[in-house]
Amino acid sequence: MTRHFLRDDDLTPAEQARVLDLAADLKAAPYDALHHPGPLSGPRTVAMIFDKPTLRTQASFAAGVAELGGHPMLVDGTLAGIGVRESVEDVARVLGRQASVIVWRTFEQARLEAMAAHAGVPVVNALTDDFHPCQLLADLLTVREHKGDLPGLTVAFVGDGACNMGNSWLLAGATAGMHVRVSSPDGYAPGPDMVEAASAIAATTGGSAVLEPDPCTAVAGADVVVTDTWVSMGKEAEADARSDVFDAYRVTEQLLGKASADAIVLHCLPAYRGREIDAAVLDGPQSVVWDEAENRRHAQKAVLTWLLEARDE
Numbered sequence: 001m002t003r004h005f006l007r008d009d010d011l012t013p014a015e016q017a018r019v020l021d022l023a024a025d026l027k028a029a030p031y032d033a034l035h036h037p038g039p040l041s042g043p044r045t046v047a048m049i050f051d052k053p054t055l056r057t058q059a060s061f062a063a064g065v066a067e068l069g070g071h072p073m074l075v076d077g078t079l080a081g082i083g084v085r086e087s088v089e090d091v092a093r094v095l096g097r098q099a100s101v102i103v104w105r106t107f108e109q110a111r112l113e114a115m116a117a118h119a120g121v122p123v124v125n126a127l128t129d130d131f132h133p134c135q136l137l138a139d140l141l142t143v144r145e146h147k148g149d150l151p152g153l154t155v156a157f158v159g160d161g162a163c164n165m166g167n168s169w170l171l172a173g174a175t176a177g178m179h180v181r182v183s184s185p186d187g188y189a190p191g192p193d194m195v196e197a198a199s200a201i202a203a204t205t206g207g208s209a210v211l212e213p214d215p216c217t218a219v220a221g222a223d224v225v226v227t228d229t230w231v232s233m234g235k236e237a238e239a240d241a242r243s244d245v246f247d248a249y250r251v252t253e254q255l256l257g258k259a260s261a262d263a264i265v266l267h268c269l270p271a272y273r274g275r276e277i278d279a280a281v282l283d284g285p286q287s288v289v290w291d292e293a294e295n296r297r298h299a300q301k302a303v304l305t306w307l308l309e310a311r312d313e
Contacts, residue, residue, distance in 0.1 A: 003310045004116045004123045005303055006109070008133040008171035009197065013205050015306070016140075016175050023141050023295070023302035030067055030298070039308035040070030040100070046304065047099035050126070051077040051106040056269060057126050057134070060296035061103055068301055073099060083111060092118035101304060122307040124300075132164045135268050136172035137299035142292045143224055146264050151177030151206060155224040156259070158215050159249050159276050160242075161189045165228045165268060170198035170209050177205035183218035184211070185245050215249050222259040226266045227251045227276045243275065251277040256286065264288045 004010060011019060026032075040046070046065045050058060058074075065072040075095070082091050088111050095102050096119035104112055105126035116123040125133050140150060147153055157169045161184035170190055173180035180198065182190055189211050198209035212218040219225055230246045256265065265277075265287045273279040281287060 001310065002120065002122055003307050005133055005307060006112055006116060006123065006125045007131045008136055008168050009175060009201060010133070011175065013175050013177070013201075016137075016172070019137060019299070019302045019306050020141055020144060022305060023137065023299045024144070026301045026305070027141075027295070027298040030301075038068050039305050040065060040068040043069050043071045044100040044308075045071045045073050045098065046101045046103060047073050047075050047095045048126070049075045049077045049080070049082070049102070049104045049106070051082070051104075052127065054105055054126075056293050056296050057105055061126065061300055064297045064301040064304070067297075068304065070100075070304075077106070082106075088114040089118045091115070092123075093120075096120040100308065122304075122311060124303065124307070128164065130164055130167055131171075132168045132268070133172065134296065134300050134303065135165065136168045137303060138292055138295040139169075139226070139266055139268070140172060140176055141295045141299050142266065142288055143264070145291065145295075146288055147223055152179070153223045154179040154181065154221065155226060156181045156183060156212075156215075156218045156222040157226045157228075158183045158218060158251055158255070159227045159246060160184060160230050161211070162191070163228060165226075166190045167194045169226060170194050171201065174198040174202040174205060174207045174209050177202075177207040179208045179210075181210055181212045181218040181222070183213060183215045183249065185249065186213065188245070189213075215255060216258055219255055219258045222263055224264055224266060225251060225256060225259050228268055229270065229272060230276050246276070250275065251281050253278065253280050253284075256281055262286075266292055269293060 062072040092115045101122045103124045103126045109128045109130040161182040202208050230242045267289050
């Protein structure tokens with residue numbers, strides 16, 4: 001059966017835990033797959049398409065696929081003209097016969113879903129406007145490394161909750177049994193559908209998903225504090241206006257001081273010091289952003305392995 005990873009709740013709680021366990025194993029022995037047959041050995045090709053700017057996503061997928069014994073094939077989304085020169089559906093039919101997995105970083109979630117519906121091979125969301133599930137696997141792996149078991153931990157996401165990271169933290173955090181608080185200015189909170197979906201998951205895992213407009217209340221006692229840029233890709237024209245709206249949501253040393261004394265700080269990067277997060281916090285002792293960035297590779301290796309093993313069963 002072909003499985004896809006298009007949004008965070010494509011994994012059940014048990015499946016998410018399995019992928020995170022596998023990521024930890026792969027991180028402990030990152031090159032074992034080069035010496036033992038693995039799901040990408042042969043080698044099998046992974047098509048990687050990037051319609052948005054990228055650094056960590058492209059680098060981590062390319063390195064991870066190579067470490068699994070596969071071949072990372074870069075497809076230039078601009079040259080391919082997906083949805084312009086030819087339809088998403090036709091591109092899917094072509095790439096599905098050239099690659100064992102398709103990884104796509106694009107804009108509308110509907111484009112990714114159309115790719116998955118017609119490719120015939122697993123499709124992985126490398127970021128859309130709505131979700132960033134591979135980043136969340138890396139984030140959860142990082143939290144496990146620094147804080148231990150995920151169920152029962154409290155995470156506060158502060159900033160633009162209506163962005164893909166806000167949505168993904170709600171869904172993935174609830175799946176992990178965490179207590180997720182999203183703190184955003186009025187008009188920038190996740191949609192009610194995201195909160196409802198996360199709350200439904202949390203009811204089965206012992207977690208919770210709430211919106212808390214006051215950032216001080218949201219961060220109080222939190223084990224993990226997360227932020228992201230206030231200006232997501234495609235919203236650059238709103239940068240100055242957003243700075244005024246979000247100023248109270250900057251992660252400063254003072255705000256972090258309201259969290260648990262041993263709280264850790266996450267940011268998926270790129271970060272803008274002095275805007276959504278102060279340099280003293282990003283570069284400080286509670287920041288684990290460089291572990292988080294490295295863990296993209298290990299988490300993505302795990303999800304690729306899991307998807308291909310599920311398909312081969």
